[in-house]
Amino acid sequence: MKKTILLLVAAIGLGSITNAQTSFGHIQNQISRDKNGINVFDVKKDSTEFKGLSIDLGGAFNMDYQAINSFNDQPATFALPSKIVGYKLMNLENNFNLPAADMTIGAQLFDGVRVNLDIYLASRHHNETYARGGYLQLDKLDFIKKDFLAGIMKYSTIKIGQMENNFGDAHFRASDNGSTMRNAFVGNNIMHSFTTDLGMEIYYNRSGLVSMLGVTNGNLNQGVQEVVYTAGPNANTVVSPTILAKLGYDKQINQDLRVRLTGSYYHNANLGNSNLYSSNRSGFGFAGVLNNNAYTNNGVAVPLNYNKTSTPEGTFNPGFKNWATSLMFNPFVKYKGFEFFGTIELASGGDKAGVDAKRTVNQYAGDVVYRFGKTQQFYIAGKYNTVSGKLSNADAKKVTVDRVESSIGWFMTKNILAKLDYVSQNYKDYTQFAGNVPTGNANNFYGGNFKGLVFEATISF
Numbered sequence: 001m002k003k004t005i006l007l008l009v010a011a012i013g014l015g016s017i018t019n020a021q022t023s024f025g026h027i028q029n030q031i032s033r034d035k036n037g038i039n040v041f042d043v044k045k046d047s048t049e050f051k052g053l054s055i056d057l058g059g060a061f062n063m064d065y066q067a068i069n070s071f072n073d074q075p076a077t078f079a080l081p082s083k084i085v086g087y088k089l090m091n092l093e094n095n096f097n098l099p100a101a102d103m104t105i106g107a108q109l110f111d112g113v114r115v116n117l118d119i120y121l122a123s124r125h126h127n128e129t130y131a132r133g134g135y136l137q138l139d140k141l142d143f144i145k146k147d148f149l150a151g152i153m154k155y156s157t158i159k160i161g162q163m164e165n166n167f168g169d170a171h172f173r174a175s176d177n178g179s180t181m182r183n184a185f186v187g188n189n190i191m192h193s194f195t196t197d198l199g200m201e202i203y204y205n206r207s208g209l210v211s212m213l214g215v216t217n218g219n220l221n222q223g224v225q226e227v228v229y230t231a232g233p234n235a236n237t238v239v240s241p242t243i244l245a246k247l248g249y250d251k252q253i254n255q256d257l258r259v260r261l262t263g264s265y266y267h268n269a270n271l272g273n274s275n276l277y278s279s280n281r282s283g284f285g286f287a288g289v290l291n292n293n294a295y296t297n298n299g300v301a302v303p304l305n306y307n308k309t310s311t312p313e314g315t316f317n318p319g320f321k322n323w324a325t326s327l328m329f330n331p332f333v334k335y336k337g338f339e340f341f342g343t344i345e346l347a348s349g350g351d352k353a354g355v356d357a358k359r360t361v362n363q364y365a366g367d368v369v370y371r372f373g374k375t376q377q378f379y380i381a382g383k384y385n386t387v388s389g390k391l392s393n394a395d396a397k398k399v400t401v402d403r404v405e406s407s408i409g410w411f412m413t414k415n416i417l418a419k420l421d422y423v424s425q426n427y428k429d430y431t432q433f434a435g436n437v438p439t440g441n442a443n444n445f446y447g448g449n450f451k452g453l454v455f456e457a458t459i460s461f
Contacts, residue, residue: 388401
């Protein structure tokens with residue numbers, strides 16, 4: 001794969017030299033990957049002139065130094081009938097995490113037509129190079145006929161491909177592998193809404209109106225094999241498409257004040273291999289938290305970090321099965337250097353595999369960022385985030401995960417950002433043992449907490 005990328009880059013360079021009609025970096029309607037891309041949501045239109053085939057090549061890299069400790073309420077010695085021996089949380093060293101790196105390869109193919117390929121060069125969960133996704137973006141239909149539907153396409157954009165699906169606004173302010181510049185913090189939302197399914201999105205944005213309608217095939221990993229459910233209400237059926245929608249208002253009221261409010265919708269009636277809350281394959285900002293060392297239970301070896309009752313590294317996966325529906329509301333206000341961004345997320349889905357009964361999980365988050373300096377190159381920020389819901393309808397209590405996070409940052413240039421982040425995250429009302437059985441394995445999240453500092457350096461161009 002790496003050799004393929006190098007050959008492609010070499011071919012691009014050769015084409016730029018040998019073909020006078022090929023330019024480099026002259027791309028239309030593109031959201032900047034540097035500081036200028038912060039608080040740019042959805043898609044945008046610009047006045048960049050088409051000058052023939054043009055190639056885009058970019059990258060993003062981050063490196064974290066982590067000083068975080070994990071704690072929980074599990075005892076040093078377990079009382080009968082439990083037969084757990086040697087349990088403890090894994091100690092975390094103060095050290096560097098595995099750096100992450102991305103590459104973007106794109107091209108302006110025609111006036112109003114561009115293609116984009118996003119590649120993970122190195123990531124924590126899959127350390128081999130692989131494609132994150134790729135899409136075709138249409139801002140004009142002149143390849144059909146000059147000025148074809150020009151009055152509509154002036155305000156419309158069509159995206160087609162395997163791409164980051166546009167559910168909510170929070171993912172535009174989140175970290176994604178090496179691309180962390182748009183995130184004022186190190187962590188994403190605890191219940192992080194992110195997936196890259198194959199589909200199409202149609203946008204219409206005009207005079208403050210924000211709107212999008214999308215559909216995907218409901219799969220993260222593509223294939224043509226027959227889908228067979230052996231249990232539950234949907235035996236021997238196919239995966240349903242995912243429906244996405246967004247509607248809102250975004251207006252620069254005056255030179256100092258911008259106001260944005262959007263509501264987003266996600267629904268899948270028969271879930272495939274895509275999960276809105278566990279499809280991020282690149283890793284997250286807090287590594288190795290609340291992992292256990294190997295221990296034994298009734299003489300049976302339990303490996304490192306056996307009991308994962310949520311997605312690891314500080315995120316929460318509600319684990320919906322059969323079907324899922326989510327609503328997200330995002331207010332955003334920017335007044336001079338002050339920013340407020342909020343998330344209200346109401347998620348529901350099938351209780352567990354083979355059971356259609358509804359289960360709900362709700363998330364609330366709010367952050368405040370103050371940017372200052374001659375070019376707003378410095379910032380200070382704070383965030384509170386909480387998630388609450390049952391892991392199963394049979395559970396007696398809802399579990400709650402909440403986080404307080406603060407950060408300071410310095411844009412050394414518009415392409416280089418350094419930030420220092422403090423985090424404290426708590427897990428409440430988790431059972432002591434897996435399955436709430438006294439002879440079960442120890443639950444790492446029982447009275448769980450992790451807290452500490454992360455220093456992150458990121459480059460994006």
